[in-house]
Amino acid sequence: MNTSVPAFRQTQRVLDDAFAPSESASAHLYISFGAHRIRVGVLDAQRNKFVALEDYEAETPSTVENAIATLQDLSASNPLLQERKWQQVRIGIKNQQFTLIPETLFDLNAREEYLRLNAVVEPEQEVVDHHEHPRLELVNVFTVPAALEAWLAMQFLDSPVEFVHQTSALMEGFLHMAERSTRPQLFIYVDKNYVTLVVLQGLKLEFCNSFFFTTSEDFIYYVLFVLQEKKMNPDQDQVMVWGELLLDSELHEVLRTYIRHVQFGKKPTDVGFSYRFDTLFNHRNFDMYSLHFCD
Template identity: 25%
Template sequence: MELDITQKSYKKLSFEVAPTGVSFCVFDLISQHVLHYKHYDIDPNNVLEEALWKVFVENPILAERYDEIVVLHNSNLNTFVPTSLFDPNHLGSYIQYDSKVFETDYFAYDYLDTYELNNVFIPYTPINNYLLDHYDSFDYKNCNSIFVKKALDYSKNKDFKQVWVHFQKDRFEIVVTKNQQLLLFNTFLYQTLEDFIYFLLFTYEQLQLNPEVVPIQFIGAISEDNDYFKMAYRYIRNCTILDVTALQNTLQVNKKAILRHFILFHS
């Protein structure tokens, strides 16, 4: 049921949930400013629901009323399918080639309407069930839907290939675009600097991308002082951190936070 104007809070709550961390932020829907955000690192050996319980106990703001609630599943259990090849009745058949699936798995998908793409993914069902104990309803999606959409948006009228990397603590997502066409999406798990640069240069090689010409831009938990960025910069001539100056003015959040929580802040 749609709220009337007297019931609206004009605030939106977004969660980002991964086995290694939980983040949330509160938006003012009128100004688009971020009113509050917080991140919790989680030991992947711990139960994620227990970590969420702690987040709720420590943050009474989560019990307030919100006009919108969005839950982002930060998972690499996903794959992109063009609408021309997509059948929503066979979601598991798309993802089984990229991820190990089980009969008990639940599948969902995000539709990127502007680009005629569908992101098939396996949500963290226990997390959705936990949050349903706190909220009547919410929307949920896969983080990579937002990452790919923003990369495609940024590539508009750029009639050359570009590489985009979402850098995280244990893995990174890589997207290759050309004027709003998705040429590649992939995820790589890494443990060392050598793993990271190998996968990065392997992608350049497989797609015949010239590291002297094709630019790469980073978002995520990375900065120009980061060893991983320095390694990429050593081998790729046009290597930069995404310029988020305009977003700083809109969101009223510092640059480091915008880069780290780029997906969350675009939810």
């Protein structure tokens, strides 16, 4: 790897013995991309089953440019990224550059204007994209790093390449996990210094936003704020949690202090997993798995 690029270490790797990268033409490649973490997943489309996952995390504070350089370096030696022809390539973008628009109000030509209401858009470095959510009757407008889009288009020249925002994957994944309930349900996804909070009531989206935090106090403030705004009861309503936290972590402890019913989420339903995935925590990687539901 280029020594000028901050090191990313591999923290997870599973590969089904029955899958070979040369079979990529009948498989989907999913990439969860953020400045500090890159995940690569493969789904065997014929078996509707995840068969590979690799996770790379920055050892020191990183940038989007560093993450792109890391992905490029990995492609020189990584068998999955060396394969050029896939049935589908889908990339989930992790950033706070997104906004949700009701589908009845969405105008393709106004995407950048929508986004500028909530974010600073830098046209030289970013391109504006969108993803439609028919079941939620909304459109997610977001930015993609221009250098990443250009490189992936060349890297997978013979494959359909699609970008979605991390929140789109999470909303679709949570829809698959949500119970039919008249009560609102809070779903939490924890990343490194970011927490995404989604409230669903039936198939209706009540809330979705991502917050930056540096302390457990900041973290629980956002959670309790959303519970209060949506008139949910921390002593009665169950809260589901996915992402980068462990049972004995400070974030989990503070959740249990203020919320009575906290439960770790599971892998999404309606898709299979190789037995190799049994070694992984069920509540991790949910955003990457849920890219599968963003059709």
